[in-house]
Amino acid sequence: MAAFGSVFMPRMAYSTFDGQQWSTPTLVAADSISLHPGAHVLHYASTCFEGLKAFRHDDNSINIFRMSASVKRLQQSSQLLSLPSFDSQLLDDMIVDIVRHYADEVPATPGSMYIRPTHIGTEPAIGKAASPSKTSMMYVLLSPVGDYFSGGARKLRLLVEDNAMRCAPHMGMVKSGGNYASALQPILNARQEVDADQVLFCPNGDVQETGAANFLLIDGNEIITKALDSSFLHGNTRASILTIARDMGFTVSERSLSVDELLERVAKPGCEAALSGTAAVLAPVGTLIYQGQEYTVGGNAEADTPKTTQLRAALNAIQWGQAPDTHGWLQRVSPIK
Numbered sequence: 001m002a003a004f005g006s007v008f009m010p011r012m013a014y015s016t017f018d019g020q021q022w023s024t025p026t027l028v029a030a031d032s033i034s035l036h037p038g039a040h041v042l043h044y045a046s047t048c049f050e051g052l053k054a055f056r057h058d059d060n061s062i063n064i065f066r067m068s069a070s071v072k073r074l075q076q077s078s079q080l081l082s083l084p085s086f087d088s089q090l091l092d093d094m095i096v097d098i099v100r101h102y103a104d105e106v107p108a109t110p111g112s113m114y115i116r117p118t119h120i121g122t123e124p125a126i127g128k129a130a131s132p133s134k135t136s137m138m139y140v141l142l143s144p145v146g147d148y149f150s151g152g153a154r155k156l157r158l159l160v161e162d163n164a165m166r167c168a169p170h171m172g173m174v175k176s177g178g179n180y181a182s183a184l185q186p187i188l189n190a191r192q193e194v195d196a197d198q199v200l201f202c203p204n205g206d207v208q209e210t211g212a213a214n215f216l217l218i219d220g221n222e223i224i225t226k227a228l229d230s231s232f233l234h235g236n237t238r239a240s241i242l243t244i245a246r247d248m249g250f251t252v253s254e255r256s257l258s259v260d261e262l263l264e265r266v267a268k269p270g271c272e273a274a275l276s277g278t279a280a281v282l283a284p285v286g287t288l289i290y291q292g293q294e295y296t297v298g299g300n301a302e303a304d305t306p307k308t309t310q311l312r313a314a315l316n317a318i319q320w321g322q323a324p325d326t327h328g329w330l331q332r333v334s335p336i337k
């Protein structure tokens with residue numbers, strides 16, 4: 001099976017902003033774009049993206065999960081990066097058009113079609129380090145993906161890092177390329193030094209998130225996760241899981257969680273920890289590593305993670321059309337007539 005995100009549909013939805021207006025979106029070849037080597041994005045990282053999924057239901061309909069939340073988030077990322085603005089309708093149409101074009105290629109569940117809208121500053125002007133790009137390009141790539149847990153839900157090892165930051169604090173809520181390059185060195189070091197899968201960034205001892213997923217502590221009937229602020233990415237999966245958890249009767253505490261409190265709670269029997277994001281929905285964490293010491297989540301490396309599994313199954317059931325979409329999260333793509 002090819003690595004996640006390495007296979008693309010041959011065409012993509014495409015539109016450009018010329019400084020005045022957006023072009024009528026078209027479908028173009030997805031294997032290349034034309035860009036001046038002096039383009040703003042290549043020098044000053046004026047780039048943002050989204051990640052969402054379309055699912056095939058048993059009736060063969062194709063359904064996009066939380067599209068309007070993703071479109072809003074790309075609008076917000078664009079604004080915070082001083083990229084040109086766009087109407088939500090433009091990106092709605094681009095996403096729906098390309099998904100409809102490849103409706104037959106959407107894998108059956110637990111697979112899905114991963115959708116990657118991208119917005120970049122294209123003005124060829126290397127003198128604009130301190131000014132925005134007047135022009136930009138937006139495109140929507142599709143990548144069919146299989147079952148994230150095909151190899152079983154192996155529990156993750158996280159290095160708890162209270163020194164390094166993932167990115168500059170005011171950039172945390174922007175889904176922007178530079179943030180991921182910014183987090184790479186700490187992640188690579190953690191892999192090499194303690195065989196960690198991911199780094200849990202905890203600047204000043206405040207538990208935040210990993211390189212590309214939000215963190216949730218599930219202690220008994222309570223879910224604790226950092227309250228939204230501009231320092232970290234506001235995951236749509238995080239929001240969806242918290243909503244479902246409230247529906248199920250969990251107590252949801254969106255508040256600051258210190259490394260001290262985390263380590264004090266996490267090894268108790270029955271405690272669970274998980275990472276949330278579009279790719280995996282909710283992935284169990286098995287071990288935290290802090291200052292050379294390993295903390296086994298729930299006190300038992302072999303233990304099941306029933307709450308993580310239950311919450312993931314409940315969200316999957318909505319995505320897969322097996323439970324009512326009571327929150328209106330699915331957008332059905334009507335077939336081509």
Ligand SMILES: *Cc1c(COP(=O)(O)O)cnc(C)c1O
Pocket residue numbers: 051175209210211212213214233234235236237238276277278279
């Ligand atoms: C995309 C992302 C997430 C998860 O967001 P979802 O909308 O749930 O996929 C969390 N953290 C970072 C840094 C991200 O880039």
